[in-house]
Amino acid sequence: MASLHMSLSSLSGPTFRPTRKLIIQCSADRQALFNRIAPVYDNLNDLLSLGQHRIWKRMAVSWSGAKEGDNVLDVCCGSGDLTFLFSERVGPRGKAVGFDFSKEQLLIASTRQKLRSNTCYKNIKWMEGNACDLPFPDSSFDAVTIGYGLRNVVDRHKAMAEICRVLKPGSTVSVLDFNKSINPLSTTIQEMMIDNIVVPVASGYGLEDEYKYLKSSIKDFLTGNELEKLALEVGFSTAKHFEIGFGFMGNLVAIR
Numbered sequence: 301m302a303s304l305h306m307s308l309s310s311l312s313g314p315t316f317r318p319t320r321k322l323i324i325q326c327s328a329d330r331q332a333l334f335n336r337i338a339p340v341y342d343n344l345n346d347l348l349s350l351g352q353h354r355i356w357k358r359m360a361v362s363w364s365g366a367k368e369g370d371n372v373l374d375v376c377c378g379s380g381d382l383t384f385l386f387s388e389r390v391g392p393r394g395k396a397v398g399f400d401f402s403k404e405q406l407l408i409a410s411t412r413q414k415l416r417s418n419t420c421y422k423n424i425k426w427m428e429g430n431a432c433d434l435p436f437p438d439s440s441f442d443a444v445t446i447g448y449g450l451r452n453v454v455d456r457h458k459a460m461a462e463i464c465r466v467l468k469p470g471s472t473v474s475v476l477d478f479n480k481s482i483n484p485l486s487t488t489i490q491e492m493m494i495d496n497i498v499v500p501v502a503s504g505y506g507l508e509d510e511y512k513y514l515k516s517s518i519k520d521f522l523t524g525n526e527l528e529k530l531a532l533e534v535g536f537s538t539a540k541h542f543e544i545g546f547g548f549m550g551n552l553v554a555i556r
């Protein structure tokens with residue numbers, strides 16, 4: 301449950317207006333957040349990244365090494381952007397699973413699938429569940445992506461360990477997310493863009509608090525080096541983090 305945080309500074313006079321600060325700390329909070337933003341998520345991503353996020357997602361899928369006929373998994377699939385790219389890459393002989401714990405995001409994903417005439421998307425299966433407890437046997441997949449998901453998972457170590465477990469030996473996970481830069485200037489510009497463009501635009505949709513979460517979630521995320529270390533800790537044999545999108549985004553490529 302989102303917690304209501306009363307600020308003493310807001311107590312004044314016979315009535316007071318509590319300062320509402322949405323605290324997004326547990327899975328249920330995050331699940332509710334992504335259910336709430338689902339109806340506008342895709343459009344705001346296109347608007348706020350000037351469509352660039354589609355390029356970053358194509359890069360992530362390309363780095364996964366997925367090929368024709370493969371069995372692939374998109375963890376934290378949301379509205380399915382990466383799942384659809386996976387589906388196109390593995391083709392009708394392959395299988396693509398889109399996995400998420402948000403019912404509303406999965407509803408958007410399956411609706412988008414129905415609206416697309418391309419028969420290749422018939423190779424997609426949508427599944428609801430938690431990234432920290434993947435319902436698949438060991439060594440099930442030839443490639444895995446997790447796009448803008450790991451930062452939002454409460455137990456990132458468990459999620460990465462689960463991804464390693466379900467990947468076939470020698471196969472790749474591609475982890476796309478915001479970049480927690482070690483360059484103070486890059487961090488300042490990234491935060492200024494979120495504060496002065498992203499959040500004001502989102503507030504026009506009544507989602508100010510939800511998009512304010514972006515900044516704190518990036519601050520609490522792992523740097524590229526820390527992501528590489530995490531991957532090796534959970535059992536990947538190699539891990540490399542690349543900064544993309546003018547340093548605002550990053551992609552970890554790890555091989556099991």
Ligand SMILES: C/C(=C\Cc1cc(O)c2ccccc2c1O)CCC[C@H](C)CCC[C@H](C)CCCC(C)C
Pocket residue numbers: 337341344345346348349350352353448451452490493494498510511513514517545546548
């Ligand atoms: C696809 C993108 C973000 C997905 C996303 C991830 C989250 O964890 C969220 C959490 C809460 C609300 C929304 C999201 C969410 O949408 C990346 C692009 C969309 C971003 C919202 C825009 C970020 C702007 C960058 C800071 C600067 C972009 C520069 C570009 C070259 C114009």
Ligand SMILES: C[S@@+](CC[C@H](N)C(=O)[O-])C[C@H]1O[C@@H](n2cnc3c(N)ncnc32)[C@H](O)[C@@H]1O
Pocket residue numbers: 327330331334335375376377378379380381382399400401402405429430431432446447448449452453454
């Ligand atoms: C920012 S969206 C990313 C969606 C999509 N991958 C994309 O790139 O646009 C993050 C997604 O992660 C999902 N998510 C967060 N924590 C999760 C968890 N523990 N298990 C499953 N899904 C989770 C949310 O429901 C949401 O759909």
